[in-house]
Amino acid sequence: MANKKKLSEVTDMFKDVDILSLEGVTIEGDIEIDLSGLGGGFDPMLAAILGQENAVLAQHFARLAGVFGVPVGFGAPAAGVPAPAPAVAPALAAPKLKDLIPAKFDVANIAEWTTQIQEVPIGNTSADGGSRGKRVMLGGEKALPFFPDAPMPNRNQVTIDVFDMRLGLAKAVKENYDEVMDNPGEWAKKNVEKFNADMITIHLISTDPLVKDTPAKEAAKTVEEVLQAVDVPIAIGGSGNPQKDVEVLSKAAEVAEGERCLIASASLNLDYAKIAEAALKYDHDVLSWTQLDMNAQKELNRKLMKQCNVPRDRIIMDPTTAALGYGLDYAYTNMERIRLAALMGDEELTFPMSSGTTNAWGARESWMVSSPLKEDSDWGPREYRGPIWEIITGLSLAIAGNDLFMMMHPTSVAVLKHITQTLFGSIEAEPVDIANWIGAEV
Amino acid sequence: MKINSPLEAYKYLPQTNCGECGEATCMAFASKLIDRSGKTADCPPLMKEKKFAKKLAELDRLLAPEIREVVIGVGDRAAKIGGDDVLYRHKLTFFDKTKMFFDVTDTMDEAALVERVKKIANFKKFYVGRHLLLDGVAIRSVSNDPAKFAAAVKKVAEVGIPMIFCSFNPAVLKAGLEAAKDKNPLLYAANKDNWKEVGELALEYKVPVVVSAINDLDTLKTLAKTFAEAGIKDIVLDPGTAPSGKGMKESFTNFLKIRRAGIMGDTEIAYPIMAIPLTAWMAGITDPVSASFWETAMASIFTIRYGDIMILHSMEPYATLPLVHLAETIYTDPRTPVAVDSKMYKVGNPDENSPVLFTTNFALTYYTVESDLSSNGITCWLLAVDTDGIGVEAAAAGGQLSADKVKDAFDKSGFDIHKDVKHNSVIIPGLAARLQGDLEDKLGAKILVGPMDSGRLPGFMEKNWPPKQ
Numbered sequence A: 001m002a003n004k005k006k007l008s009e010v011t012d013m014f015k016d017v018d019i020l021s022l023e024g025v026t027i028e029g030d031i032e033i034d035l036s037g038l039g040g041g042f043d044p045m046l047a048a049i050l051g052q053e054n055a056v057l058a059q060h061f062a063r064l065a066g067v068f069g070v071p072v073g074f075g076a077p078a079a080g081v082p083a084p085a086p087a088v089a090p091a092l093a094a095p096k097l098k099d100l101i102p103a104k105f106d107v108a109n110i111a112e113w114t115t116q117i118q119e120v121p122i123g124n125t126s127a128d129g130g131s132r133g134k135r136v137m138l139g140g141e142k143a144l145p146f147f148p149d150a151p152m153p154n155r156n157q158v159t160i161d162v163f164d165m166r167l168g169l170a171k172a173v174k175e176n177y178d179e180v181m182d183n184p185g186e187w188a189k190k191n192v193e194k195f196n197a198d199m200i201t202i203h204l205i206s207t208d209p210l211v212k213d214t215p216a217k218e219a220a221k222t223v224e225e226v227l228q229a230v231d232v233p234i235a236i237g238g239s240g241n242p243q244k245d246v247e248v249l250s251k252a253a254e255v256a257e258g259e260r261c262l263i264a265s266a267s268l269n270l271d272y273a274k275i276a277e278a279a280l281k282y283d284h285d286v287l288s289w290t291q292l293d294m295n296a297q298k299e300l301n302r303k304l305m306k307q308c309n310v311p312r313d314r315i316i317m318d319p320t321t322a323a324l325g326y327g328l329d330y331a332y333t334n335m336e337r338i339r340l341a342a343l344m345g346d347e348e349l350t351f352p353m354s355s356g357t358t359n360a361w362g363a364r365e366s367w368m369v370s371s372p373l374k375e376d377s378d379w380g381p382r383e384y385r386g387p388i389w390e391i392i393t394g395l396s397l398a399i400a401g402n403d404l405f406m407m408m409h410p411t412s413v414a415v416l417k418h419i420t421q422t423l424f425g426s427i428e429a430e431p432v433d434i435a436n437w438i439g440a441e442v
Numbered sequence B: 001m002k003i004n005s006p007l008e009a010y011k012y013l014p015q016t017n018c019g020e021c022g023e024a025t026c027m028a029f030a031s032k033l034i035d036r037s038g039k040t041a042d043c044p045p046l047m048k049e050k051k052f053a054k055k056l057a058e059l060d061r062l063l064a065p066e067i068r069e070v071v072i073g074v075g076d077r078a079a080k081i082g083g084d085d086v087l088y089r090h091k092l093t094f095f096d097k098t099k100m101f102f103d104v105t106d107t108m109d110e111a112a113l114v115e116r117v118k119k120i121a122n123f124k125k126f127y128v129g130r131h132l133l134l135d136g137v138a139i140r141s142v143s144n145d146p147a148k149f150a151a152a153v154k155k156v157a158e159v160g161i162p163m164i165f166c167s168f169n170p171a172v173l174k175a176g177l178e179a180a181k182d183k184n185p186l187l188y189a190a191n192k193d194n195w196k197e198v199g200e201l202a203l204e205y206k207v208p209v210v211v212s213a214i215n216d217l218d219t220l221k222t223l224a225k226t227f228a229e230a231g232i233k234d235i236v237l238d239p240g241t242a243p244s245g246k247g248m249k250e251s252f253t254n255f256l257k258i259r260r261a262g263i264m265g266d267t268e269i270a271y272p273i274m275a276i277p278l279t280a281w282m283a284g285i286t287d288p289v290s291a292s293f294w295e296t297a298m299a300s301i302f303t304i305r306y307g308d309i310m311i312l313h314s315m316e317p318y319a320t321l322p323l324v325h326l327a328e329t330i331y332t333d334p335r336t337p338v339a340v341d342s343k344m345y346k347v348g349n350p351d352e353n354s355p356v357l358f359t360t361n362f363a364l365t366y367y368t369v370e371s372d373l374s375s376n377g378i379t380c381w382l383l384a385v386d387t388d389g390i391g392v393e394a395a396a397a398g399g400q401l402s403a404d405k406v407k408d409a410f411d412k413s414g415f416d417i418h419k420d421v422k423h424n425s426v427i428i429p430g431l432a433a434r435l436q437g438d439l440e441d442k443l444g445a446k447i448l449v450g451p452m453d454s455g456r457l458p459g460f461m462e463k464n465w466p467p468k469q
């Protein structure tokens, strides 16, 4: 333990590895806080909500370090104070409780889960004829997420949103992106370098005839810019205008030829065949989007496969995400039902799923300064409410079967990745002696 | 439940169609038993007549939920946990929402203790016409001193919400039980070292008890079985809740396995499960906001996957608000959207000059709109149109919200737009703008298209009300 590390050095170490799959990475030695060394440019994801105060940054970092099992030489003791040994128990000879009646616990795996979810890659590396630095793999499950019945082959992935124009966002989100909002390339870079995005989604919202009506050709340039700026796989989204999107996404697919992007989205209320055609022609995946309706999801998937000849390993589904408190019950159950049906053999549903987790920011609880109702208990600071709303919306859907998360707040991304990867089993941490929790100092 | 068709339940009913239960026929009542909206106690003949005693007992056995129901505390705020019959909510619904207990210690000073307990008891979050609440207090004996523990229990008991007594020391638990007679607290916990003494307390004071065996399901089942054989029925299981790394994955796996076994019919382990996300605070996270986020994330996992009762620490609103909403999300009945009665409501004390608005009878929509109006002091008439409990946008897309439906709702409510107000105008939701023309024809009134989000109604009113003639 003679070896001392500066916080800033630890930051650098985390920068290169995927911070949340640190398997096999061990950091030895104590960490020394070096506040001056943090500098203005340093802002790990967890700092975002709290402004750039160095002291707080350091604490946040200690948190990350702590969870990773890095010995942290400052702050409160890591574990609770052990409870004192129980005093001598009253020696009541219990007449009814003489001896333990031994029992063995046993439970079987679910026999009906016979079908594997399709594996779908996003992004082409040079080996695949593209220029991405890595490939993201989704799907492949043979059981509900994190269940012991069969190991989950691929972890959850997070793609962070980039928009092709400045737009109104919840304050807590905007703070993190304000200086890059006029430059999609820089925005994408920040998402990858600072906020640890596995992927980038570029939303071409300015193409909407009611917004700026940016021509498809110009929008395609933004896509090229993002592809140049970062080497992670990307998703390309339209504006939601069913007529214009077909044109915009087709053009975007063309300029991104060979990169295997995720084209978002094909849906039943636009010319999905054209979207599928462009995706196939230029080597991309298709996001099959329906609105909280499992039968519509089957219908669209069927059409994509049978009518448009989209191969199975190019389809990802977005069954729609409603926020916590605003319809998450529907979104959760829709996803869980889709995944269960798929595992039990419904070949029209055996695809990885994607969630527009950012929708959580539509919930009033995530952005309103305080409750509009006097009787409510205090809602507390919204700077913390928003990110946790996004986390819990996403985490619930991760448990329901969702694979890919489209997200916005850096803190939400960091915590969601960490908790899902803990359940996935790739996080090593110092075991905590929970037997003593009663006496723990918290 | 061992049966799943009304016909099977019908066999055990008196079959007289006497109607005392409020249903026209015994068969109708049988369907209510099967969907669990009715219970055998609602059939007086079955309850009272001796000749049905055997049938009643058998029917109750068949209808009992797979996971035992356990009640903690007494009175209005008693917490009922367990009661589930399925592994996935869409297969029926989940029963008995996950209960959230927050910790205090017997070493806190009295004022701080009382303040925290009151904060727990008084927490309120309005949601679709109800308040979401927190459920109880877990008193941790940090002192391990029976007298100190008893003193803390006395203080907490005065507030009147359910309690969990936390100590592995039977003497401490006994002191607590003496200090809170008849309050029906949950004892935490019996383990492989103290089970005889703690089990004896559960029997003597007739209180529910937790059996605890960390990561050891054989021992957990052994303890539960031993207690059940001794006549202790109200058992809660604690398989341990590890806060990080592989330990957390293991805890998650244990919850899944236990609940799966219970629902599949292993009655020896078919009890409610306790999660302790409070252990997040032992994981070495030094920043309190981060620790609270982590605790909330842990609690969410176990709300979804089979935790029936939890012990938590963070009372920050950014912990409690998402938690109460998530429990509501997972436990709300998927078979029926929560709806309000379709009728004309008054916001404040409206008169003939007050604006008239409509919305849908989906509870989330109605209460959102209602609170936007009332909290901004907008006095008005608000009609809830029957859309089968669907919100504005989805109902407009799915056809449940049409000009005919709105007209119908006005007619049924007895409100006459031409007589009861002078302005002959109706403000409609922005998301229902496409109904404007139709509505003008059907209602013979002036239609003002309001904002998309009812939150913007105050600004809209300022500009547009009263309507220019």
Ligand code: B12
Binding pocket: A291, A292, A293, A296, A320, A321, A322, A326, A327, A330, A359, B337, B357, B358, B359, B360, B362, B364, B365, B368, B369, B389, B390, B391, B392, B393, B394, B395, B396, B397, B398, B399, B400, B427, B428, B429, B430, B431, B450, B451, B452, B453, B454, B455, B457
């Ligand atoms: C939850 C949901 C569902 C649930 C509905 C549950 C329910 N009980 O309502 C389910 C799963 C059943 C569902 C089904 C469908 N849905 Co849907 N659903 C949603 C979702 C995710 C949230 C809707 C919601 O509850 N919002 C919250 C409530 C409070 O909003 P609200 O009722 O509109 O009220 C607000 C405003 O209207 C306004 N307001 C309300 N009253 C009043 C009154 C006045 C006077 C004023 C001024 C304002 C006002 O203020 C309120 C607060 O902001 C939205 C997407 C989204 N994120 O918005 C899609 C969405 C509404 N659904 C959509 C669709 C297409 C459907 C389906 C037709 C899908 C299908 N093919 O089956 C079906 C139709 C079902 C039916 N009608 O029978 C589309 C509608 C598209 C459109 N505009 O035409 C949406 C927008 C999704 C999308 N982006 O495409 N859906």
Ligand code: SF4
Binding pocket: B013, B014, B015, B016, B017, B018, B019, B020, B021, B022, B023, B024, B025, B026, B027, B029, B030, B042, B043, B044, B045, B046
């Ligand atoms: S009260 Fe009992 S006997 Fe009478 S109708 Fe109802 S179920 Fe049948």
